[in-house]
Amino acid sequence: MGVLAREPRRFVHAVEGVSFVLRRGEMLALVGESGCGKTTTAHTILRLVEADAGSIRFDGTDISALGSGDLRPLRRRMQMIYQDPYESLDPRFRVRRTLEEPLEVHGIGSRSERRQEAEQALRLTGLDPPELFLDRYPHELSGGQRQRVAIAASLVLHPDLLVADEPVSMLDVSVRAGILEILDDLRRHGLGILMITHDLSTAARFADRIAVMYLGRIVEEGPSREVVDNPQHPYTKALLSVVPKRDPRQRSRPEILRGETPNPVEVPPGCRFHPRCPIAIPECREIDPELREPSDARPGHRAACIRT
Amino acid sequence: MTSTAPILTDEPPPLHAPPPRRRPLVWTVVRSQPQATVGALVLLAFVVVAVLAPVIAPYDPREKVGAVFEPPSSEHWLGLDDGGFDMLSLMIHGARVSLIVGFAAALVAMLVGGTVGLLAGYFGGKTDTVLMRLTDYFIVIPDIPLMLVVAAVWGRSLTNIILIIGLIYWTTTARVIRSQVLSVRERVYVQRTRALGAGHRRILFRHVLPQVAPLLVAITVLSVAVAIFAETAIAFLGLGDPTLISWGKLIENAFSRSAISVDAWWAIVPPGLAVVAVVLACTMLGRSLEDTLNPRLRVGHLSVNRFRMRRAEGEQ
Amino acid sequence: MSLLEVQELNVWFDLASGGELHAVQGVSFELDAGERFGLVGESGCGKTTAILALMGLLPPNASVAGQVLLEGEDVLARGERTVAPHRWRDVAMVFQGAMNAFNPVKRIGEQIVEPMELHGVAQGREARRQAGELLERVGIPAERAARYPHEFSGGMRQRAAIAMALACQPKILLADEPTTALDVMVQAQILELLVALAHDFGLALVLVTHDLPVVAQVCDRAAVMYAGEIVEAGPTDALFHEPRHPYTRLLFAATPDLYGEEPVASIPGTPPRLDRPIVGCPFRPRCDRAFAPCGDVHPPLKAVAPARVAACHLNDVPEAVAS
Numbered sequence: 032m033g034v035l036a037r038e039p040r041r042f043v044h045a046v047e048g049v050s051f052v053l054r055r056g057e058m059l060a061l062v063g064e065s066g067c068g069k070t071t072t073a074h075t076i077l078r079l080v081e082a083d084a085g086s087i088r089f090d091g092t093d094i095s096a097l098g099s100g101d102l103r104p105l106r107r108r109m110q111m112i113y114q115d116p117y118e119s120l121d122p123r124f125r126v127r128r129t130l131e132e133p134l135e136v137h138g139i140g141s142r143s144e145r146r147q148e149a150e151q152a153l154r155l156t157g158l159d160p161p162e163l164f165l166d167r168y169p170h171e172l173s174g175g176q177r178q179r180v181a182i183a184a185s186l187v188l189h190p191d192l193l194v195a196d197e198p199v200s201m202l203d204v205s206v207r208a209g210i211l212e213i214l215d216d217l218r219r220h221g222l223g224i225l226m227i228t229h230d231l232s233t234a235a236r237f238a239d240r241i242a243v244m245y246l247g248r249i250v251e252e253g254p255s256r257e258v259v260d261n262p263q264h265p266y267t268k269a270l271l272s273v274v275p276k277r278d279p280r281q282r283s284r285p286e287i288l289r290g291e292t293p294n295p296v297e298v299p300p301g302c303r304f305h306p307r308c309p310i311a312i313p314e315c316r317e318i319d320p321e322l323r324e325p326s327d328a329r330p331g332h333r334a335a336c337i338r339t
Numbered sequence: 340m341t342s343t344a345p346i347l348t349d350e351p352p353p354l355h356a357p358p359p360r361r362r363p364l365v366w367t368v369v370r371s372q373p374q375a376t377v378g379a380l381v382l383l384a385f386v387v388v389a390v391l392a393p394v395i396a397p398y399d400p401r402e403k404v405g406a407v408f409e410p411p412s413s414e415h416w417l418g419l420d421d422g423g424f425d426m427l428s429l430m431i432h433g434a435r436v437s438l439i440v441g442f443a444a445a446l447v448a449m450l451v452g453g454t455v456g457l458l459a460g461y462f463g464g465k466t467d468t469v470l471m472r473l474t475d476y477f478i479v480i481p482d483i484p485l486m487l488v489v490a491a492v493w494g495r496s497l498t499n500i501i502l503i504i505g506l507i508y509w510t511t512t513a514r515v516i517r518s519q520v521l522s523v524r525e526r527v528y529v530q531r532t533r534a535l536g537a538g539h540r541r542i543l544f545r546h547v548l549p550q551v552a553p554l555l556v557a558i559t560v561l562s563v564a565v566a567i568f569a570e571t572a573i574a575f576l577g578l579g580d581p582t583l584i585s586w587g588k589l590i591e592n593a594f595s596r597s598a599i600s601v602d603a604w605w606a607i608v609p610p611g612l613a614v615v616a617v618v619l620a621c622t623m624l625g626r627s628l629e630d631t632l633n634p635r636l637r638v639g640h641l642s643v644n645r646f647r648m649r650r651a652e653g654e655q
Numbered sequence: 656m657s658l659l660e661v662q663e664l665n666v667w668f669d670l671a672s673g674g675e676l677h678a679v680q681g682v683s684f685e686l687d688a689g690e691r692f693g694l695v696g697e698s699g700c701g702k703t704t705a706i707l708a709l710m711g712l713l714p715p716n717a718s719v720a721g722q723v724l725l726e727g728e729d730v731l732a733r734g735e736r737t738v739a740p741h742r743w744r745d746v747a748m749v750f751q752g753a754m755n756a757f758n759p760v761k762r763i764g765e766q767i768v769e770p771m772e773l774h775g776v777a778q779g780r781e782a783r784r785q786a787g788e789l790l791e792r793v794g795i796p797a798e799r800a801a802r803y804p805h806e807f808s809g810g811m812r813q814r815a816a817i818a819m820a821l822a823c824q825p826k827i828l829l830a831d832e833p834t835t836a837l838d839v840m841v842q843a844q845i846l847e848l849l850v851a852l853a854h855d856f857g858l859a860l861v862l863v864t865h866d867l868p869v870v871a872q873v874c875d876r877a878a879v880m881y882a883g884e885i886v887e888a889g890p891t892d893a894l895f896h897e898p899r900h901p902y903t904r905l906l907f908a909a910t911p912d913l914y915g916e917e918p919v920a921s922i923p924g925t926p927p928r929l930d931r932p933i934v935g936c937p938f939r940p941r942c943d944r945a946f947a948p949c950g951d952v953h954p955p956l957k958a959v960a961p962a963r964v965a966a967c968h969l970n971d972v973p974e975a976v977a978s
Contacts, residue, residue: 064838077534106536118527123549132545136537173925174698181531188535203697204865205909209921229838232868232911236919259913273843275868277912279891282872287843291808646713648734649667649720 046071046247050085050322055191058214058224060234060255062270063244064292069227072244073194076225077109078102090191107137110185114197116177120169126153126180127165133188145187152183156213175206182213193217195226199233211237231274235259240331243267246303247295249322253332263325263334266304302336310338372631378623385617389434398425400432400584408603418605420589421596429589430609436585437567437617440501444566447505449559452512457551459513460520461543471517477510483572490578497580504569512558516551523550554629561625564618571614586610656727658859659686659709659746659827664721666701666708676930678704680883681721683956688826691853691860693870693877693891695906699926701883702863703751706829710748711738725827743770747825751832754812757804763815764790764800770822789818793848810841817848821856828852831863846873867910871895876962879903882926882937885956889963899965901942936968944969 046068053059061069074080076087078094087095094105113119120129130149134140140148153161156179169177178198185193195214199207215237218224228234234241235255242252243266251264262268272286288307293299299306305315318337324330325339388395398404398415401424409419417426459470486503493499523529529546573579574587575594593599593606666679679701686692694702707713709723711731723731725745730738750756757766767786771777777785787797793814804812813833820828830849834842850873853860862874870877871891878888879902887900898904902922911919924941927933936942939949948954948968956966 064840079530079534103536106534111531111534113527113531115527119531121528121532121546132532132537133535136532136535136541175921175925184531204867204906205697205922207921208909208911208919209923211919212921230911231839232913232915235913236911236915270839271913273839274913275846275866275872277868277871277907277910277915278895279871280896285843285847287847288840289844291810291841292838646708646711646715646734647718648731649718 046075048085049244049247049249051242051249051252053192053223053225055223056218056221057240058218058226058238060226060228060238060241061244062228062231062234062241064229066292066295067244068247068295069244070196071247073111073196073225073227076192077106077111077194103137107133107188108190109192109194110188110190112178112182112185112193112195112198115201116174116181117169117201119181120177120184122169124168125165126167126169126172129169129180129184130165130187133184137188139188148187149183152186153180155186155217156180156183157209158183173206174202175209178202178210179213182210186217191221191223193222193224195224197228198226200228200230207233231259231271243270246293246298248303248335250304250336251332251334252322253328253334257329257332261328261332263328263332263339264304264336265308265310265338267334269309304336312338372627374623375627378620378625378627381616381620382624385434385438385613385620388431389438392431392435396425396428396431398428400424400428408598408601408606410603411605417609418603420606421592421598421603426589426605426609429584430586430613433584433586433589433610434613436497436583437570437587437614440497440504440570440585441563441567441617441621443501444504444508444569445559445563447502448509448512448562448566449555450509451505452509452558453516453555455509455513456516457520457543457548460517461524461539461547463521463524467517470513474510474513477507480507482507482569483576486569486573487576487578490573495578495580497583500570500573500579504566504573508562508565508569512555512562515558516555519551519554520547523547526550557625557628559625560621560628564621564625567614567621568618586614657685657724658688658690658726660722660724661685661705661709662722662724664705664708664723665719666704666713667718668714669716669718670930674930678883678929679708680929681956682880682883682885684878684885684888686827686859686861688859689853689857690876691850691862691874693874694861694863694880695865695867695870695877696880697865697926699929700880701929702880703831705880706748706831706861706863709829710742710746711735712742712748743820743825744774744776744823745825746827746829747820747823748829749813749816749820749831749833752836753816753819753833754809754836757812757815759804762801762803763807767800767815767819767822770819774823776823786818786822789821790815792821792852793818794844809837810844813837813841813845814848817845817852821852824856825858827859827861829861829863832865833862834869835864835866842869849873867907868912879906882933883929884937884966885964886938886967887963887965888956889960889965893960893963899959899963899970900938900967901944901969902938903965905941905943936966 049072051059061072063069071080075082082095085095086093089105089109094102127149130152131145134145134148149165150161153159153164158164158176158179172180198214199210202210211233214224226234226238238255240253241255241258242249243264244250245266251258251262251267258267259271262271269286269288272283276283286309290307301316301318302320305311308315314337320335320337322333322335324333403423404425405415405419405423407419407421407423409415411418415425415427417430420426420429455470455474459467485507489503490499524547529542532542532546570585571587571590574585575591577591579585579588589610590607593603598606662683664679664682668676668678670676682705694705696702708719713719719731721731722729725741730741757763764783764786767789768782771782771785787800790800791797795811795814807815833849834845837845846869849860852858862870864870874891876889877891877894878885879894879900880886881902887894887898887903894903895907898907905922908920909922922941927937935951936949936954939945942949952968954966954968956964959965959970
């Protein structure tokens with residue numbers, strides 16, 4: 032899949048050659064630094080941004096070429112949760128209206144059915160009893176409650192795929208786990224969840240698989256525990272080493288990469304990571320490595336590095 | 340920098356209490372901006388006078404009741420004009436035309452400017468470019484000469500004057516609304532509604548318009564002032580509807596019949612003051628509404644130096 | 656004598672509705688030169704207000720009580736008059752979102768020179784030379800002083816903000832969520848820089864954040880704030896390994912760790928409102944260990960072990976009863 036995002040005057044390949052599979056009942060975490068293309072990837076999957084090459088198959092159907100009319104029924108089945116619960120709800124809508132709007136848009140159900148659906152969704156997200164929340168405005172809810180409402184608003188349509196863009200990063204630490212548990216619960220009930228996050232700890236604890244992105248590419252992908260315990264790509268290793276640990280006794284030596292993620296306008300030749308890579312060899316400047324299973328990794332664990 | 344408002348903790352209101360009503364906007368404005376209240380009251384007073392004109396005017400404004408330019412007296416508080424008509428009655432009746440033109444022209448500006456701003460801001464791209472170039476075009480045309488030409492060509496009826504003024508002054512509305520829509524369009528909840536599969540009409544009318552509507556009202560109130568001023572100018576230049584009494588017309592009459600050289604100030608000053616009062620009232624109300632509603636104008640300030648020290652409780 | 660001693664600091668805000676919000680409630684702590692101290696808590700707990708009060712940077716609707724002793728001198732004794740000479744000279748601050756708070760039309764160098772000239776630390780060419788040195792020290796080539804803020808990346812602007820805070824060679828650096836909007840790799844760079852600066856200049860560093868792991872990795876000591884007060888303070892190691900307040904324990908348990916095995920659990924409920932009096936322990940409604948006295952008696956902050964304080968009734972009962 033490839034995406035063209037518009038930058039002033041020039042086009043950049045925000046995301047290039049990204050491929051992955053998300054199964055039902057699975058949570059995949061897309062991890063990377065800002066500008067690595069993880070949000071663009073998510074928007075492309077939902078067809079909010081148009082890909083210029085590649086395909087997106089949803090439940091067997093290639094949706095990358097569907098017109099907006101054919102896309103509408105599928106939109107129902109793919110929903111998105113945004114980072115900022117203070118921004119993602121219309122401040123003028125009561126919770127009830129926010130929850131019923133998706134059903135109205137798709138012309139589903141009668142008034143009373145819509146109301147039941149809204150109540151059901153609130154219960155699923157732990158806002159129980161729903162009557163206490165239906166008539167509130169967003170500003171009358173706490174951050175965690177707002178995020179629950181946002182999740183509920185995506186659940187009323189009974190989606191198969193949920194894309195969660197940094198669903199907890201704006202929330203207080205003490206309520207984050209609650210939101211992640213809801214997502215975990217939905218996953219167990221068969222939803223496919225794509226979680227975009229910069230927080231490796233959260234990904235490690237809640238996702239089934241992790242895909243690490245760097246400069247528009249997936250550089251490593253595999254089962255969460257496996258990626259965290261046995262990282263293969265030097266970028267993943269560096270990223271893991273700088274995640275602060277809760278235990279002050281575990282003051283690991285972080286392997287800090289100098290500089291910041293380079294501008295996607297100037298993608299280095301060869302391996303995109305070689306200018307910052309601690310183990311780069313001359314070949315890295317020429318060979319653009321593909322994702323493959325390294326010899327000392329478990330099956331399903333792939334990395335894009337010629338040194339593995 | 341950081342906002343100065345203390346953050347109340349996130350606790351929602353007690354669960355068993357009914358959800359609190361939002362404080363009405365009007366009240367917020369009155370409290371925070373007393374000048375808005377003054378403006379609204381003055382405006383209301385003029386509207387009442389205009390509506391009740393036939394009842395409260397002491398004389399028929401088209402009936403000669405005394406000598407030309409008779410000075411103010413207990414019978415004629417504001418004296419008589421160049422035709423021997425009662426100035427006070429003329430003023431009271433003149434309020435009708437001035438206010439009708441003001442409100443109607445502002446409404447035209449609101450409809451045209453609001454639509455242009457909404458569409459340009461929401462759709463962006465080519466739509467935006469075309470509509471904004473059109474707006475720029477209207478901005479650079481000199482107002483008064485255009486009004487003169489159009490009034491001369493179309494004829495001098497009340498409807499035409501309203502249309503002319505409305506069609507000249509919609510540009511401010513369009514630009515302010517456009518910039519506001521540009522930011523609302525990027526709000527996450529608008530994007531979320533789009534991702535949901537909602538069409539443009541729903542997003543525009545349910546999410547974007549309600550968000551910019553208060554601002555639209557504020558600008559419209561401001562354009563009432565501009566429109567009244569423009570009407571006065573047109574009438575003063577002798578291009579108003581000759582059959583109607585308006586404040587501009589009164590000034591024009593007095594001026595052309597050399598009220599100044601005979602020291603008949605009462606024929607010119609009162610209608611002038613009335614225009615100033617209404618324009619000022621609209622501006623006060625409009626500005627306050629705008630200050631309160633337009634987030635771009637709200638300036639957060641971290642003030643240094645102003646906190647107070649106080650003794651801890653129990654300390655002497 | 657400690658470098659900084661904060662005693663019974665209180666901050667109230669007058670609310671537009673007529674009430675009063677007690678944002679900081681009797682906060683006390685000490686700080687020595689070269690020490691790295693963490694102030695941890697969730698949004699609205701008063702941590703930012705507390706350090707803004709130290710700097711005398713509060714809005715007109717704020718009132719303050721308590722003492723802030725800087726090398727023994729009470730800088731709040733006469734309000735702004737006594738605080739102003741120390742602000743930026745002795746106590747400097749990296750504000751939350753500081754990287755986005757540069758004047759976009761002034762060169763970075765000019766903005767670093769400004770506080771120097773204002774406080775008479777250096778003038779003209781000498782000030783520019785020092786600004787260049789400072790930039791180098793925080794990892795920005797000196798010649799970039801002539802650049803504008805928008806030409807810097809987020810991480811670079813944050814470095815420049817730190818350089819600006821160091822302009823007058825302060826003794827204490829307050830950093831409010833210095834890495835919150837940054838990527839992990841840049842966060843690691845900035846934290847490394849702060850630690851190095853504290854070490855090299857003997858700066859006392861106060862790190863204000865909601866991020867426990869950051870405090871665990873950077874600070875020697877930390878205080879946990881809840882509902883405007885410090886509920887526990889002590890060495891970070893002890894806070895993690897033997898928390899003496901349930902909030903500290905639950906907060907750590909709510910924070911996912913890369914290699915942790917135990918389940919991550921949220922803390923139910925929300926913090927109390929601070930615009931009305933709180934009866935008993937403010938954390939009681941969310942506490943998993945609340946017992947009889949918690950509902951009526953506000954637990955005082957008191958010593959529970961050497962160099963450790965906590966405000967929890969559980970520390971008063973024998974171990975067997977508590978567990």
